[in-house]
Amino acid sequence: MSLIAELITSGLDSLQYYVLKHTLTCLLPAFFLAGAMVTFTNRDAILDLLGEQANIFKAFTLAAAASFLVAACSCTVIPVAAGLYFAGAGVGVAFIILWVAPAANVLALVYTGTILGAEMVTVRIIAALLVAFVVGLVMRAVFGHEHREQNAAGGASVAGGPTASGDQSAEGTPSASSKQSAAANQSDVSGEPAHPQEKARPPIIGRIELGLIVLVLISLLAPNYLVQEGPYYMKVLVWGAATLLAAGYALWMVERSRLVHWVRETWWFIKVIFPLLLGGVFLVGVIQAVLPEQWVQDWLGSNTMLASFLATLIGAVSYFATMTEAPFVDALMDMGMGNGPALTLLLVGPGISLPNWLAIARIFGIKKAMVYVPVIIVLGTIVGWFFGNFIL
Numbered sequence: 001m002s003l004i005a006e007l008i009t010s011g012l013d014s015l016q017y018y019v020l021k022h023t024l025t026c027l028l029p030a031f032f033l034a035g036a037m038v039t040f041t042n043r044d045a046i047l048d049l050l051g052e053q054a055n056i057f058k059a060f061t062l063a064a065a066a067s068f069l070v071a072a073c074s075c076t077v078i079p080v081a082a083g084l085y086f087a088g089a090g091v092g093v094a095f096i097i098l099w100v101a102p103a104a105n106v107l108a109l110v111y112t113g114t115i116l117g118a119e120m121v122t123v124r125i126i127a128a129l130l131v132a133f134v135v136g137l138v139m140r141a142v143f144g145h146e147h148r149e150q151n152a153a154g155g156a157s158v159a160g161g162p163t164a165s166g167d168q169s170a171e172g173t174p175s176a177s178s179k180q181s182a183a184a185n186q187s188d189v190s191g192e193p194a195h196p197q198e199k200a201r202p203p204i205i206g207r208i209e210l211g212l213i214v215l216v217l218i219s220l221l222a223p224n225y226l227v228q229e230g231p232y233y234m235k236v237l238v239w240g241a242a243t244l245l246a247a248g249y250a251l252w253m254v255e256r257s258r259l260v261h262w263v264r265e266t267w268w269f270i271k272v273i274f275p276l277l278l279g280g281v282f283l284v285g286v287i288q289a290v291l292p293e294q295w296v297q298d299w300l301g302s303n304t305m306l307a308s309f310l311a312t313l314i315g316a317v318s319y320f321a322t323m324t325e326a327p328f329v330d331a332l333m334d335m336g337m338g339n340g341p342a343l344t345l346l347l348v349g350p351g352i353s354l355p356n357w358l359a360i361a362r363i364f365g366i367k368k369a370m371v372y373v374p375v376i377i378v379l380g381t382i383v384g385w386f387f388g389n390f391i392l
Helices: 002-040 043-050 056-067 077-087 091-104 106-116 118-143 148-158 166-172 174-188 207-226 232-253 256-290 293-299 305-317 325-334 339-351 354-364 366-390
Strands: none
Touching: 002 077, 002 207, 002 232, 002 256, 043 056, 043 077, 056 091, 056 118, 077 091, 077 256, 077 354, 091 106, 091 118, 091 339, 091 354, 091 366, 106 118, 106 325, 106 339, 118 339, 118 366, 207 232, 232 256, 256 354, 293 305, 305 339, 305 354, 305 366, 325 339, 339 366, 354 366
């Protein structure tokens, strides 16, 4: 009975830490960013640049490069990637963002360099990009031929979105909203009605809406970039200032009807993702309580394929907030952890997590989660083994 109480306490402690430290300054602005991308972006323009018919190399490169600038954990990045996906981006692009942003963002890389050195940072960047392009190619090959309208509706259906009744589906799924947003942006960005016969590529987003998305993005990134040390309330103050600025801009510059539309889209992401994240974080706390520290030291001390595989599994089920993986790996390396498993844990630890699995299955569909997670586990194992034996 005491063991059960200990496990429950560990899960609740993990949940308490997550809610207090990440909900306000990480998840909430990420949800609003996702809603904004679905509401204000032009679906046709996104399809041209990042859709399934776009040039693979250009689309994947753009997605990977942009992801380096997004300091987000494996949970925070989900609404961001989902927002782009439901706005029209290809499935390969969406999953590249899901991987690169938490696994190798600039903030985590800088912190890793401070603790583990420049060589580990360089290898982490190269390995993350290699994995990203393979993930993008696999997801595109398996799911890229799905019809996007069916895909969006299917994602909402898997997520429990209200698609059954006609009066609810228009505001319950991002697929319906993105259609309305695309039509609105097609005329709003230029101030003139859209003409189907025009050949010019439509802008992705209007200047006013772009300004709003930039401000919301700042509210997401500023707390982590500007306050890397010190009490948490400093992050809250930075987030609060950025959020007030974004809210003031939105109320002053954007039509009220579109703001309501934005809030509805944001709420859809919150009600679908957030409960699963909480459940997943609780389970992570329970798992960490039953994982013996001595076992980790004994089995991760070499650069074998097995050691990298075990490090991948540990990283895949554990939750690491942005930058927390570096000191954790540093501590394990001091205990004798091999370079290969260390690299694997640096990538997979923040890259995916048990809450991440559940939320991806809910938003993108179970089939996509069942392909993505095993691919990451396999690639993480191979990368750790290869770089541990031949590079590091």
